[in-house]
Amino acid sequence: MRLTFQHVSKRFMTMRGAVDAVHDVSLEIKDGEFFAILGPSGCGKSTLLNLAAGLEKPTAGEIRFDDRVVASPERRIFLPPRNRNVAMVFQSYALYPHLNVFDNIAFPLRIAREKDAHIKMAVKRAAEMLGIENLLERKPAELSGGQRQRVSIARALVRRPEVFLLDEPLSNLDAQLRTGTRAELKCLQRELKITTLYITHDQTEAMTLGDRIALLKDGSLVQAGTPEEMYEQPKTTFAATFIGSPPMNLVPAKVKEKDGRITLAFGDATMVLPREKTEQAKQLKKQQVLLGIRPEHVTLRSEASGQTLSGTVTAIEPLGREALLHISTECCHILVLTTEKDLKTDERVFVCFDPNRVHLFGPEQQTK
Ligand SMILES: Nc1ncnc2c1ncn2[C@@H]1O[C@H](COP(=O)(O)OP(=O)(O)OP(=O)(O)O)[C@@H](O)[C@H]1O
Ligand SMILES: [Mg+2]
Incomplete structure (x- = not known):
């Protein structure tokens, strides 16, 4: 039926x-x-x-x-x-x-x-x-x-x-x-x-x-x-x-265009967007954009670079195979799923988002 x-x-x-x-x-x-x-x-x-x-x-x-x-x-x-x-x-x-x-x-x-x-x-x-x-x-x-x-x-x-x-x-x-x-x-x-x-x-x-x-x-x-x-x-x-647990991170971001390249700026980080996302990003220039990234698509780096966001570990929730890290950065609070075991609270870390896994939400798509 x-x-x-x-x-x-x-x-x-x-x-x-x-x-x-x-x-x-x-x-x-x-x-x-x-x-x-x-x-x-x-x-x-x-x-x-x-x-x-x-x-x-x-x-x-x-x-x-x-x-x-x-x-x-x-x-x-x-x-x-x-x-x-x-x-x-x-x-x-x-x-x-x-x-x-x-x-x-x-x-x-x-x-x-x-x-x-x-x-x-x-x-x-x-x-x-x-x-x-x-x-x-x-x-x-x-x-x-x-x-x-x-x-x-x-x-x-x-x-x-x-x-x-x-x-x-x-x-x-x-x-x-x-x-x-x-x-x-x-x-x-x-x-x-x-x-x-x-x-x-x-x-x-x-x-x-x-x-x-x-x-x-x-x-x-x-x-x-x-x-x-x-x-x-x-x-x-x-x-x-x-949908998804822990939930997707939402990070305030700005779309920038320089020398024909579309980038996203958030906190102290900049990301070059993959080609398939540039069209959508162009439409969102000069608008309030939220960058979405799932906790499983965030990785930790030992050193800062132009692509990393720096922050501090505020809490660690052990989940068995993985741990859920709460990280506080200058622009937002970020959840990260990681198998890394020897992190401590208050430790300084650098997080990096996988550009292929990034979602962009313009004002029309926010909280609806
Ligand atoms: N008979 C009714 N008279 C007036 N309002 C109602 C009536 N039945 C439902 N509502 C209202 O309609 C809305 C939707 O209710 P509904 O029971 O369908 O929600 P639900 O998604 O099943 O919620 P829950 O997960 O809590 O069961 C609610 O705001 C509820 O207060
Ligand atoms: Mg019901």
């Missing part, structure tokens, strides 16, 4: 005025795709999911499942959830406490008045897929958080939905269980090939699970693309710092 959002907006009218929870979002989610919706709290992720499920009506735009319009205020079309064949999993597992695991999973099939024999088979199959077939007799209270979440996923899958909608399903699990369940979920989705919309505010989760990611901010779409595209070509400083 292909899912299309075309200029979709959702405005809530509240006592304190209008809230634009989703604003003019256009997205196409391909058949069988695992699509992650990422963004900070309050950016409209759940609202977007609820619009897909039919739990909310859009105030503008159109939502289509394949070629069928499921919501369009302009055309006065709105299909309720029961006519959309979608299944949803929420952050809170929302299991029925008085029913055992078998009956919880069987619930949607009983509502649909399926035959007992079919129910038994379908529940068994879903439980096996999620590795909970030995828990069928237990009540939710007798399960761990991870087990409960699997039951709620099994319950969502048992009806073989055409679209699978997951709203932060793993956020109640501890870190280890989360990583495990994440991998299982990805395998399961690959196997079933159900079009999946997966909401998260965790960029690692979006990057590891999503075939593609949409990043939202304040109800608007900032950027959509594959994890690689989002990481390699962030369109704004918001995308650049939200």
Whole structure:
């Protein structure tokens, strides 16, 4: 099932005025795709999911499942959830406490008045897929958080939905269980090939699970693309710092042109830009530019040169294989990932940016 959002907006009218929870979002989610919706709290992720499920009506735009319009205020079309064949999993597992695991999973099939024999088979199959077939007799209270979440996923899958909608399903699990369940979920989705919309505010989760990611901010779409595209070509400083951990460094810089060569000046350093970046840089002359560089693309030098920025190590966070250095320079604070082990705080260092890994953000692309 292909899912299309075309200029979709959702405005809530509240006592304190209008809230634009989703604003003019256009997205196409391909058949069988695992699509992650990422963004900070309050950016409209759940609202977007609820619009897909039919739990909310859009105030503008159109939502289509394949070629069928499921919501369009302009055309006065709105299909309720029961006519959309979608299944949803929420952050809170929302299991029925008085029913055992078998009956919880069987619930949607009983509502649909399926035959007992079919129910038994379908529940068994879903439980096996999620590795909970030995828990069928237990009540939710007798399960761990991870087990409960699997039951709620099994319950969502048992009806073989055409679209699978997951709203932060793993956020109640501890870190280890989360990583495990994440991998299982990805395998399961690959196997079933159900079009999946997966909401998260965790960029690692979006990057590891999503075939593609949409990043939202304040109800608007900032950027959509594959994890690689989002990481390699962030369109704004918001995308650049939200995706990737530790976040990208942003350094105030000036574009200069001398003898036909385009250079970037920042702090006490100057950098000659590679040819493929000069066109963009030329457009940004005389403007407030932010140079973006990821901590893994900054190297340390033992001596100063025209290309290095001098600074002082203010903190060292050991991360096992690498360490994260906090470096204070005259123009900014810089994070550096390094395997260098014998640095100390207050030590004077010289950092160098890889010119091929530098991103430039003009005023239009800053903090949006
Ligand atoms: N029923 C509602 N009435 C009024 N405002 C609402 C309603 N539902 C959501 N909002 C507002 O719309 C915005 C988006 O909310 P939404 O729940 O979609 O965010 P979210 O990205 O899912 O956040 P979180 O990560 O915290 O779950 C917020 O400002 C929220 O306060
Ligand atoms: Mg939410």
